[in-house]
Each structure stands twice: as structure tokens, then as C-alpha cells.
Amino acid sequence: MAAEEKSYIEKRKKARKIKTRVSSILFALVFMFWGIYYLLQSDLMNLKNIVIEGNEQVESEEIINLSNLVINRNIFKYNLKEIEKDIVSHPYIKESKVQRKLPRTITIEVKERQEYAIIPYMGSYIYIDEENIVLNASDSYIANDHILITGVEFKSFKVGEKIEATNDKGLKVVMDLLKAAKMTSIFEMISEINITEENNIRLITFDGVDVLLGEGKNPAYLMVALDEILVNLYTKNIRNVVIDMRYEGHISVKDRNTWED
Known part of the structure; x- marks a missing residue:
């Protein structure tokens, strides 16, 4: 047998072996993928457990209802992104x-989302979070429930959406003041903040202390200074006063009766 013919036969045998091996591998892959597909579509992947985490205000059952998850349905038949979207449609759920x-x-x-403050509106009380998202509307209000923001002007509101106030500048200042107050010990002392006049924001404590904040500029400074003043007043058992902080660099404390006279 000529050398060239022998070389040709050897190449044919090698090519046949490679082809057979590739075919075997492809068959094994197809069989494996088919097996995986069958497994994923089988009853073995049917939903049996729904675990809810991170909820304190919204009931687990309510979250499950929002998700539209059904027990005994294959878990791969659900679009997780759609479920997430449906769940955050609840006003109290941020993410x-x-x-x-x-x-x-x-x-x-x-x-x-956490309830942060309450805005009275046409006989109702609107609960908002720190991003001004409307969480709930109630017909009743408990005085020590949350801080009351009065003087807000807007035509309407929608639960789950951000408030659009006509005096939104004043509302923004109030939220900045509250965030600054939360860094001190006076946040729990605040009963109400009034923004009827944007240039003369008024804060009232649960003890009846009136605080005139002017335009509310430099919230961090105002709240830290107010914290020190209130601590000093309360140690002396002084309550019936008006604290004037409208003028930068000048703070005065006067007896309410003298102020009103």
C-alpha cells in the first residue's frame, strides 16, 4: 500500500472518531438540557413556600395578595420583576x-416607608413619609401620634404619590427642619409646625412653647440651638414662653404674656 493511500485512510479514521465523539457530546448535552427543562417544568418545582421579610406595618398576607403568587404553580412561570412592581404599588412599601x-x-x-408627619386637609389627616409621599388618609388624629404640619396648601392628593403643594417651598423647609431635629433630642418634643406664612415658620412643642423660626434658614443650626434652649428652660421648669429665632445671630426668650402684651 502506498504511503499516500495509507495516510489518507488514517485521516479518514481520525475524522470518523472525532465526528463520533462530537455526536456523542451533542447527544449528551441535548439529553442533559432536556432533563433540566423537564425537571424545571415538573411538579418538583411547584411553589410550596412564600417567605416574607422586612415587613412591620404591612401584613404578610397583604403582600402575598399583591404578588399574585399561587401555591402549587411552577416557580419558573413567574416574572419576578413584575411581582416586585406589583408589590411596590402599596403606598407603605418603598422597595x-x-x-x-x-x-x-x-x-x-x-x-x-415610615410615617413621618401629618397634614390636616378638609377634615382628614394625611400621613406622609420623609419624601412627602402620601401613605394614608384618616379621619382621626392622635395628638402624640406624629408631628402636625399645618398651613400646607394644595388642591388634592393621591395615596401613594408625592404631595404637590402650592407652598411647596415652605413644606421643603419644614422637612429639612424635621430631619435636622431628628439628629437632636427635640424631635419627640415637637407637636406642630405651621407654614401659613413661609417667611414666618412657627414651631410648637407639646409643652406649649412657641418658637418663631422666620424663613427656617440653616436648619441644623436652628435645631441644635433650640435643643440647648429647651433643655435649659425645662431644667428651670419654664414652659410658658415664646422663643424668637427669626433673626440670625440673635435669639430671645420672652414670657408669653409679655409677648402678647
Whole structure:
């Protein structure tokens, strides 16, 4: 047999072996993918457990209803992004994260919005969070529930959406003041903040102390200074006063009766 013919036969055998090996690998891959697909579509992947995490205000059952998850349905038939979108439609839920935990569990982790202040409006009390999102509207108000923001002017509101006030500049100043107050010990002392006059914001404590804040510029300074003043007054058991902080660099404390005279 000629050398060239022998070389040709050897190449044909090698090519046949390679072809056979590739075919075997492809067959194995197809079989494996088919097996995985069958497994993922089988009853073994049917939803059995729904785990809710991070909720304190919204009931777990309510979150499950929002998710539209159904027990015994295959967990791969759900669009997790759509579920997350449906869950955050609840005004008290800011963020949601939905994950599959094989083989039969879906977890829902939520981050809730917190009630921050209350705005009275036409006989109702509108609960908002620190981003001015309307969380709830109630017909009743408990005095020590949350800080009352009065003097806000707007035509209407919608639960789950941000308030659009006609005096939104004053509302923004109030929210900045409250954020600054939360860094001190006086946040729990504040009963009401009035913005009827944007240039003369008025704060009232639960003890009846009136605080005139002017335009509310430099919220951090105002709240730290007010904190020191109130601590000093309360140690001396002084309550019936008006604190005037309208003028930068000048703070005065006067007896209410003298002020009103």
C-alpha cells in the first residue's frame, strides 16, 4: 500500500472518531438540557413556600395578595420583576426584592416607608413619609401620634404619590427642619409646625412653647440651638414662653404674656 493511500485512510479514521465523539457530546448535552427543562417544568418545582421579610406595618398576607403568587404553580412561570412592581404599588412599601429559592420557595424582601408627619386637609389627616409621599388618609388624629404640619396648601392628593403643594417651598423647609431635629433630642418634643406664612415658620412643642423660626434658614443650626434652649428652660421648669429665632445671630426668650402684651 502506498504511503499516500495509507495516510489518507488514517485521516479518514481520525475524522470518523472525532465526528463520533462530537455526536456523542451533542447527544449528551441535548439529553442533559432536556432533563433540566423537564425537571424545571415538573411538579418538583411547584411553589410550596412564600417567605416574607422586612415587613412591620404591612401584613404578610397583604403582600402575598399583591404578588399574585399561587401555591402549587411552577416557580419558573413567574416574572419576578413584575411581582416586585406589583408589590411596590402599596403606598407603605418603598422597595421589594423577589427571589427564587430552589426547589419550592420564593422569598419577598420589602423595605417599608415610615410615617413621618401629618397634614390636616378638609377634615382628614394625611400621613406622609420623609419624601412627602402620601401613605394614608384618616379621619382621626392622635395628638402624640406624629408631628402636625399645618398651613400646607394644595388642591388634592393621591395615596401613594408625592404631595404637590402650592407652598411647596415652605413644606421643603419644614422637612429639612424635621430631619435636622431628628439628629437632636427635640424631635419627640415637637407637636406642630405651621407654614401659613413661609417667611414666618412657627414651631410648637407639646409643652406649649412657641418658637418663631422666620424663613427656617440653616436648619441644623436652628435645631441644635433650640435643643440647648429647651433643655435649659425645662431644667428651670419654664414652659410658658415664646422663643424668637427669626433673626440670625440673635435669639430671645420672652414670657408669653409679655409677648402678647
